[in-house]
Amino acid sequence: MEHGGGSSPRTGSGGDHEAIWLGVDLGTQGVRVIAATGDGQVVARAGVALTSVRDGHRHEQDPEDWWSAFIRAAGSATRDLDSARIRGLSVCSTSGTVLFVESAGDEPSRPVSPALMYDDGRAVEYADRIGRAPAPGWLTAGARPQVTWGLAKALWLLDHADVPRRARLAHQADVVTSRLVGVPVATDWSHALKTGVDLETGEWPVDVLERCGLDAARLPAVVPPGAILGAVGAGAAALTGIPAGTQVFAGLTDGCAAQVASGALAVGSWNFVLGTTLVLKGTTKEPLRDPSGAVYSHRSPDGTWWPGGASSAGAGALAAEFGGADLASLDEAAAAREPAGCLRYPLVGTGERFPFRRTDAVGFTVGSPRDDADRYAALLQGVGFVERLSLDHVRGLGASVGTSVRLTGGGTRSAYWCQLQADILGGEVVVPEVADGAFGMAVLAARSAYGSLEDAAAKMVRIRARFVPRAEVSERLSEAYVRWRAELRSRGWLS
Template sequence: MTEHADHGLTWLGVDLGTQGVRVVAATADGTVVAKASASLGSRRDGVRHEQDPEEWWSAFAAAAREVMRAGTVGTVGGLAVCSTSGTVLFVRDVDGDPSRPVTPALMYDDGRAGTYATRLAADPAPGWAAAGARPQASWGLAKALWLLEQHDFPGDARLSHQADLVAARLAGVPVATDWSHALKSGVDLMRADWPRDVLDRHGLDPARLPAVVAPGARLGEVGAAAAKLTGIPAGTPILAGLTDGCAAQVASGALTPGAWNYVLGTTLVLKGTTKAPVEDPSGAVYSHRSPDGGWWPGGASSAGAGVLAREFPGADLAALDEAAAAYEPAGCLAYPLVGRGERFPISRPDAEGFLDGTPSGDAERHAALLQGVAFVERLALEHVEALGAAVTGAVTLTGGGARSAYWPRLHADILGREIVVPEVTDGAFGMAVVAAAGTYGSLSGAADAMVRVRSRHLPREGSTDRFTDAYQRWRDALVRRGWLD
C-alpha cells in the first residue's frame, strides 16, 4: 500500500448511468460514508435513444446535495465523474453556462449513425486499429457526424460527453475531456490526442473538439455557483473520469497486468489489464488506455443474467440457485443470450440463444443457464489468452450476479480459478478511487488502499474436471452451429 498524508480526506465519485445518477463519498481506506441516487428518464423509439442533458445536471445536483447533507462526509479531497460510453451531444458557452446543449444527447446505443460508421471504417485513423477500436454505429464519433448533418448550430458549439457537461458546470468554465470517454469519439489512444486530419476529412472541424487529458488529471475546481446548488465546497478539485465500464473495473481492483474482472449484470463484460493493447482480428476485443501506463482490453457479451428475468419472471432466484446445486453439471446445455446476436467472445450477429436437451424442471433449466454464463466466461478467457494476453491469479466478479451466494462458487469451479468478490462494485465508487489516485501516486495504488474484498471462492476439489467435460460438449455445440472452428 502506498503511504499518503491525507487520511482525513473523503473522495466523491459520480456515475451518470442510463436509469439514474449515483454519488458516493468514500474515505481513504475505502469506507463508503454516504451515497445517494436520483432517477433519469429516456426517450426510446426503435433505434433512437435520447436523454435530456439538463436532467443529468439536475439529478446529479439532487444526489450530491443528499450526500453532502448526510453529515458524514468531512473534508472533500476531490471528485471524478464517469458516464456511458459513446453518448455525445454538442454544447456552447452561453450566458455563463459553459455547456448549454444545442443538440439532443444521443445515448450509447442510439443506432441512427450506421452510415457514418461505415464511412469511418473505410477511412480510419491508424491509431484506432492499434487499440482494437473499430467504428460502429454506437460510436460517439459516428453520432457526432450525424448530429452535424441533422442540426444547424453555431460554429462555436463543441463536442461533449455526459461527464464533460457535469464537470464543466461544476467548474463554471469549459473543461477538457478524458481519453476514456473520447475513445469512441475518435481519439487516437496511441498518441492520446485527436487525429485531427482524419476527423476534419470526415467533416468534424477540430475546433469543435475539447482538449484531451488522462483520467485523473485535474480539470478545475468547483465554483461558487455550483457549490451553492450541490453542497460540494467551492474549490474542491475536479478530476477527469472514465467510462462506466472502466469505472467498474477500477472498483474491482483488477488493475495489475494479468488481472481480469467480470461484470455480471443483464449482460456480461470482461475487462483486464495488460502491458500492451490487445489486437483482435474479430473486432470483439478493444483496449482502453490506463492512466498508469498499461492497457485495459475487454469485450462485452450479449449473454448474461438478463435471461433469468425473462425465463423466470417473478421467481425466487435465490431458491432456484439453491435447487440448481443438485445439477452439477446439468444434463442440458445452454447459451443464455439476452437477445439476438453475440458480440464476444464470438462475433455472430445472427446468433440465437439455445438450450440443447430437455431439463427435468425449472431447477435444472436454471442450472443450465447459470452454467452457460460461466461457460461463456471460460471461453472469453481462452479467447483473450489466445490473443496473447496474460491471465494470472484470481478473477474478480462484480455486478448483480456477484451478490448471489451460489454464482461465485459455481464460477470458481467452472473456470478453475479463485473468484474474488469486492465489497463495493459501484462505478461511482470506482470514480472515488480515481479522484484519490493523485494522493496515492497512481490509480493502482489507490485501488490497493481502497478496494476491499467481500468474499473469496476457491474451486472445490474435482469440480473443475467434472465441469470440463460439460464445457467441451458445450463447445462442440457451438462448432456444430458454425460459431467456432
C-alpha cells in the same frame, strides 16, 4: 479557456484515511454520488432519477437534466459530511453519449443540441463513412467504428440539428465538470475513445476527422483520466454543497469506472460484470489485437491497457425463463446437477458479440433437461462456460490471466452461482464489497493522493467474499465444458 492542468491537489498523504473523495456516475436511469474515505469506507451516497425520450432508434436526454439531478444528488450526499475532509471528485458517464456545447468567454459550457445517448441508432450512414477510412490509432485499440460511436452521432447532429458554428463537441461528463469548474474544460481520452481519439498518442487524428466532416475547431482538448480539470467554483459550491476549491479530476466511461471499482487493475487481473449481459474487462501491458473484432482496449492513466468485450449472454436468460421463481430454492436444487443433464448457450435474442462474433447466433439446448432444476442448472453453467471461453479467448490473444478473477454485478447476489463460477473457471472468484461506478470514480479521484490508480484501488477496494474451486466439481464441469465447446465448433461459431 481550456483547463487541463493545475497546481498540486489539496490532499493528504496516501495514508490519509480521513480524506473524503466523491465519485459521480451519470447513468441512463439516474445520477449517483458516493462519498468514500481514503481506506474505502462509503460514508454517504445518493441518487436522483433521470428520464429519456425513446422512439425507435432515437434515444435522447435533456443535458440540463444531468446538471439539475447532480445538484440534488450531490446536495443530499454531502449534507452531513465534514466539508473540510472533501478533497476531490471525478465523474463517469455512458460511453458514446455526445452533444454540442457553446460558451461565451470564461463561462461554463452551455448545451446547444440534444444529447444523443450511447445506444441511439440513427447514425448508420455516418458509421459506414468513418469505417471506410479509419485512423491507424483506432485499429491499435481494436476500436471499430459502429453506429453507436460518438463520432457517428456527432456527424449526424451536425447534419440534423441546428448546431451553432462555434459549438464544440462534448460528452456527458463534460457538461457537469464544466459547470462545477465554471469554465469550459478538457475531455478525457476514455470518453473520447468512441469519438475518435487516438489512444496511443492521446490526440485527435485531425486529418481523419476533418475528412469525415468534423472540423478540428469543434474538438475539445484531451487529457488523461485523473488529470486536474480545475476546482469547484463558488457558484457551483453554493448549489451542490461541495466546497469551493475542491479539485475536479477528469473521469472515465461507466464501464471503466466499474472496472476500477472491482480493483482489477494489476496486469493479469480480470473482472466479469454479471448482469443482464456479461462484460469482461482486464489489465494488460499492451493493447490486445483481436482480428475478430470481439475485443477492444481502453487505456489506463497508469500506462497499462484495459481490454475487454461484452457478451449478449448473461442473467437475462434467467429472467426470461425463471422470472418470479424462487431462485434460492432453484440454487439449492441446482447444486445436485453438477453438471446438468443438458448443455445450454444462454442467449435471449439473436447475435453474439464476445467472445466470438456471430450475428446469427441463437441460444441453444443440447440434450433434454430432466426438470426445471436441471434446466436452471444448465443456464447457470452455460454462463460460466461463456466466462471460461472468454478467458480462453484473451489468453489466445496473448493476455496474461491470473489465478483469480473479480466478479461484480447482480449475479453476485447468489453465493451458489459465485461458487459455481469458481468451479468452472478453476480459480478463485473474488467479490468486491462495492462495485458501483460512482465508487470507482472516488478511487480515481484518490489516485492523486496514492500516486497511481492501482495503488489507490489496492487501498480502497474492500472484499466482500472469496470463493475457491472444489476440485472434484471442477473436474466434472471441465468435461462438460469440453463438450459444450465442441458443440460451438460444430455450429461454426469457433474455428
